[in-house]
Amino acid sequence: MGLFSKLFGQSDKSAPADNQTAQQELAPCKTKQELLERFGGIALDKQIDFGEVIGNNPYKVVIAKGTISFGQEFTFPMQVLGTISHSSQTWLWAWANTISGFSENIIQQSLQLKKYGEDNGIDLLSSKTFDFSKHELHFIGMIASGMFNLSGYYIADYGQGAMLVTIKSDTIDKAKTENHQRVLTLFPQLISKFEMNHKNAFKSYLIFKGYKLSESENSVTGSKNGNSVTGQFDHLSRLTKLNG
Numbered sequence: 441m442g443l444f445s446k447l448f449g450q451s452d453k454s455a456p457a458d459n460q461t462a463q464q465e466l467a468p469c470k471t472k473q474e475l476l477e478r479f480g481g482i483a484l485d486k487q488i489d490f491g492e493v494i495g496n497n498p499y500k501v502v503i504a505k506g507t508i509s510f511g512q513e514f515t516f517p518m519q520v521l522g523t524i525s526h527s528s529q530t531w532l533w534a535w536a537n538t539i540s541g542f543s544e545n546i547i548q549q550s551l552q553l554k555k556y557g558e559d560n561g562i563d564l565l566s567s568k569t570f571d572f573s574k575h576e577l578h579f580i581g582m583i584a585s586g587m588f589n590l591s592g593y594y595i596a597d598y599g600q601g602a603m604l605v606t607i608k609s610d611t612i613d614k615a616k617t618e619n620h621q622r623v624l625t626l627f628p629q630l631i632s633k634f635e636m637n638h639k640n641a642f643k644s645y646l647i648f649k650g651y652k653l654s655e656s657e658n659s660v661t662g663s664k665n666g667n668s669v670t671g672q673f674d675h676l677s678r679l680t681k682l683n684g
Contacts, residue, residue: 479586
């Protein structure tokens with residue numbers, strides 16, 4: 441079973457406050473790729489901690505309460521970003537879903553993403569519906585997770601379709617693992633799944649994880665707690681070597 445299949449709820453800790461603030465103060469992203477470069481690494485990192493907490497427990501969503509449960513042990517507040525239909529292969533944002541009757545309090549993040557898309561010309565975030573793909577579904581969850589400093593997201597498949605929800609919980613955040621070696625395994629998987637500028641994504645990921653950066657034309661080194669990791673890049677900013 442692949443990493444994405446295992447961790448994202450579909451069959452197939454929060455960053456330090458100062459680093460989170462520093463990222464939020466950057467100029468707004470203007471493209472899907474820029475969003476992924478900024479938030480993809482830390483979002484995927486959080487999914488690992490999230491997956492270790494919930495394990496293989498089945499999920500249960502209670503829309504009226506705005507909660508998602510995993511087994512008998514874990515119940516978390518959730519936000520609904522949207523749904524997909526397996527038959528039509530289309531995505532529908534929660535803010536545009538007038539049939540499901542979502543209360544406004546559980547679609548706040550979808551509304552914030554809509555405004556971000558409108559303000560910055562990103563159609564994926566502001567269009568009511570679009571053709572579905574797995575990459576776009578994970579993309580939306582990862583962007584929300586990183587942008588809102590969440591604990592993770594989950595794709596709740598209910599047969600005819602699936603609901604994408606986000607979760608913020610101290611229980612998950614406290615389970616965060618400070619694993620330096622994770623960078624070496626996670627980042628190559630991220631760039632193998634999505635098109636992006638590797639160098640930009642690597643720098644953002646390290647910043648969110650609290651690393652101090654030093655940079656040259658063809659390399660980026662992050663240092664933290666006596667550990668360091670270095671990425672080397674070609675003239676197109678593609679990763680050529682990762683050491684740590």
